[in-house]
Amino acid sequence: MNDEDLLLRLADLPLPPTPTALLDGARRRGHRRLRRRRMVLATAAAAVAAGAVTVPFAVDGQRGGARRIAVLQASPTAVDRASATATSVATVPRGRPLLPAPFERSGREDEGDVYAGLFTTPTRGDLADDVGYQQRALAAWQAYAGTVRADRDRGALHDLRRSAHVAWAGSTPAGPAAVIAQQAHARTGDPRGDFTAVGFVGVDGSGAPRVVAAATRVEGVVEPTSFVVDPPGRVVVVLDTGPGTGLAQGLVYRADGAVSRNYDEDLLWGDGAAVVTLGQGASATDARTGPVRIPDGHAGDQIAGAASASVPCGPDCITPTVHRLDWTGVLPLGTGAARDQGVVSQEWMKALYPLMREPYSGAFSLWFADGTTPDGRRVTVGDWAVERDPSHAVAVLTGPAGHVTTVGGGAVDQGAALPVHVRLPDAQGWVVAAKGGTIRGRSGTGPWSAPATDAALLPDATTQVEVVRGQGGPAVVELPQTSGLPQPAPAASPTLAPGATAAASATG
Amino acid sequence: MRDRDDGFDAFALAVSPRLLRTAGLVVGREAAKDLVQDVLARMYVAWPRVREPESYAARALTNAVRARWRAGARQPELLAADPGSATDAEAPDTARRHAERDRLAAALGLLPARQRLAVVLRHVEDLPEAEVARQMGCSLGTVKSSTSRGLARLRDLLDRPAADGLSADAPLPPIATRRLP
Numbered sequence: 001m002n003d004e005d006l007l008l009r010l011a012d013l014p015l016p017p018t019p020t021a022l023l024d025g026a027r028r029r030g031h032r033r034l035r036r037r038r039m040v041l042a043t044a045a046a047a048v049a050a051g052a053v054t055v056p057f058a059v060d061g062q063r064g065g066a067r068r069i070a071v072l073q074a075s076p077t078a079v080d081r082a083s084a085t086a087t088s089v090a091t092v093p094r095g096r097p098l099l100p101a102p103f104e105r106s107g108r109e110d111e112g113d114v115y116a117g118l119f120t121t122p123t124r125g126d127l128a129d130d131v132g133y134q135q136r137a138l139a140a141w142q143a144y145a146g147t148v149r150a151d152r153d154r155g156a157l158h159d160l161r162r163s164a165h166v167a168w169a170g171s172t173p174a175g176p177a178a179v180i181a182q183q184a185h186a187r188t189g190d191p192r193g194d195f196t197a198v199g200f201v202g203v204d205g206s207g208a209p210r211v212v213a214a215a216t217r218v219e220g221v222v223e224p225t226s227f228v229v230d231p232p233g234r235v236v237v238v239l240d241t242g243p244g245t246g247l248a249q250g251l252v253y254r255a256d257g258a259v260s261r262n263y264d265e266d267l268l269w270g271d272g273a274a275v276v277t278l279g280q281g282a283s284a285t286d287a288r289t290g291p292v293r294i295p296d297g298h299a300g301d302q303i304a305g306a307a308s309a310s311v312p313c314g315p316d317c318i319t320p321t322v323h324r325l326d327w328t329g330v331l332p333l334g335t336g337a338a339r340d341q342g343v344v345s346q347e348w349m350k351a352l353y354p355l356m357r358e359p360y361s362g363a364f365s366l367w368f369a370d371g372t373t374p375d376g377r378r379v380t381v382g383d384w385a386v387e388r389d390p391s392h393a394v395a396v397l398t399g400p401a402g403h404v405t406t407v408g409g410g411a412v413d414q415g416a417a418l419p420v421h422v423r424l425p426d427a428q429g430w431v432v433a434a435k436g437g438t439i440r441g442r443s444g445t446g447p448w449s450a451p452a453t454d455a456a457l458l459p460d461a462t463t464q465v466e467v468v469r470g471q472g473g474p475a476v477v478e479l480p481q482t483s484g485l486p487q488p489a490p491a492a493s494p495t496l497a498p499g500a501t502a503a504a505s506a507t508g
Numbered sequence: 509m510r511d512r513d514d515g516f517d518a519f520a521l522a523v524s525p526r527l528l529r530t531a532g533l534v535v536g537r538e539a540a541k542d543l544v545q546d547v548l549a550r551m552y553v554a555w556p557r558v559r560e561p562e563s564y565a566a567r568a569l570t571n572a573v574r575a576r577w578r579a580g581a582r583q584p585e586l587l588a589a590d591p592g593s594a595t596d597a598e599a600p601d602t603a604r605r606h607a608e609r610d611r612l613a614a615a616l617g618l619l620p621a622r623q624r625l626a627v628v629l630r631h632v633e634d635l636p637e638a639e640v641a642r643q644m645g646c647s648l649g650t651v652k653s654s655t656s657r658g659l660a661r662l663r664d665l666l667d668r669p670a671a672d673g674l675s676a677d678a679p680l681p682p683i684a685t686r687r688l689p
């Protein structure tokens with residue numbers, strides 16, 4: 001089929017008939033919209049007249065687009081001004097998204113230039129009118145691009161054209177930040193042609209503008225829409241990609257051993273972005289942005305500028321450090337012979353696949369403690385390390401009928417006297433492991449159990465475990481009486497600062 | 509400023525087949541009805557202020573399509589050019605024409621979302637490239653590349669044997685799927 005034939009056939013596609021009900025329905029829906037809008041306006045007017053503490057905000061076509069933010073109390077009531085700042089809330093318009101939603105940013109070559117919208121939008125954010133800051137940000141971008149242009153092998157920024165455009169500029173707790181777009185022209189042979197290059201501008205150690213990351217459309221890579229302002233700090237700007245976009249601070253380990261991320265949508269969106277200060281202990285390297293209801297098998301996006309800042313540019317730049325225990329082999333629990341490692345490994349990993357809610361980098365266990373529980377279930381314990389996190393133990397219990405139960409055993413520590421101890425459900429006991437050690441346990445001040453080598457399945461009432469490894473003396477470990485190893489302290493809740501206008505209002 | 513009821517019905521009646529065709533080819537027939545109805549309902553509210561109704565409607569529809577994609581509706585429904593597909597009672601030529609249209613619509617459904625929208629706006633609705641760029645909120649270059657790649661892909665799909673399962677009855681793969689990092 002030639003072009004002409006195809007175009008004729010496209011132009012010949014017929015117009016469908018219009019169902020009468022469609023037009024009737026449009027009128028009815030239009031009437032309802034009018035009524036609703038008038039009601040909202042009337043409510044707002046009444047609230048203002050009454051000196052109410054909050055002002056409802058709703059604009060036709062922006063359902064879900066308004067977000068509550070902390071602002072100064074507008075009411076002249078007898079409330080302390082400082083406490084009013086902290087306690088009263090109102091709403092501001094979120095405005096339209098700055099970029100397409102994550103799942104439209106497919107990273108495919110044939111999907112177009114998703115950053116193109118940045119280039120055509122007027123500057124947004126609470127510093128949209130701060131010409132002085134924008135000039136400093138643009139100067140930082142030009143200096144950065146000039147440095148990269150000198151390295152033509154890098155390609156993406158070697159031929160920038162037209163004027164750079166500040167798509168967003170806003171205040172953050174770490175200092176001002178900006179997103180800059182500029183048209184780039186690909187080298188001969190690069191199928192991208194003209195495309196949009198983006199500079200994420202944060203701050204350096206002195207608070208001056210600094211390009212923390214640059215991005216362009218690259219086939220197979222999902223374009224980032226968030227960046228850390230103060231690498232390796234915790235202030236992150238999340239560009240607004242529409243309703244349903246959220247931020248996850250780090251991995252969450254669940255009681256059943258599953259690892260997931262909780263994407264918090266309740267960010268305080270300002271004009272085109274949300275500014276978030278990650279909680280104590282959290283790292284922008286581990287944070288992700290993505291759809292709140294992220295489908296299984298999909299992963300969130302990394303924060304631009306985070307990885308290179310917080311991971312030393314050594315071998316870790318390519319291969320993250322794996323914190324998995326370096327043990328190998330099957331450690332039998334009890335006196336029976338060890339099962340074949342291939343079989344044990346397959347069973348254990350098959351049970352773990354459903355626990356992976358997002359595709360991760362990491363490593364599976366090369367060792368397994370394997371045996372039978374008092375109620376006749378097969379129990380296998382191994383560890384898995386996900387991304388940069390400490391490795392975690394997981395126990396898989398398989399009943400005679402094939403029913404599988406998984407239990408998370410907390411973080412493991414190769415250097416600890418007792419690196420692994422997992423409490424099994426239904427009072428089936430403790431699986432403890434210390435490769436190369438002699439292990440025995442007891443309850444309270446009761447008698448010690450018979451010693452075992454490498455690993456043991458101890459009664460549920462066990463409170464103390466004695467481990468003898470190498471030439472060292474015995475070490476006695478108290479078992480926690482609620483669960484396995486204590487989880488690492490979770491990152492504190494993020495501080496959510498509204499982007500742009502919202503920030504100004506909040507401090508107003 | 510015109511009265512809200514002044515001419516809205518006549519306009520809606522005239523413009524809706526075109527809107528339904530565009531939306532039907534991009535998001536599927538059933539979703540198109542809801543989308544067009546919503547666009548017209550919004551226009552009804554804004555009617556007194558609307559200066560260029562046809563252009564306004566076209567832009568509103570494109571925005572609604574993009575909003576629907578953003579909202580996560582990844583899988584288009586069965587795409588078909590026309591509800592009146594071929595029947596046994598029709599003349600063979602008519603039936604073949606229907607089948608070809610359905611095949612073309614199904615092939616459109618296999619394009620990535622942005623390419624599909626660009627091809628429909630540019631070559632089915634015959635809008636100038638600049639207008640397509642305005643409606644899609646992208647650059648002229650993106651429109652050119654999207655339509656060019658879309659047409660090339662369409663040709664490729666339509667040149668395949670008919671037995672390849674490319675018909676309006678064939679299930680469509682998900683569109684705009686995301687690469688895993």
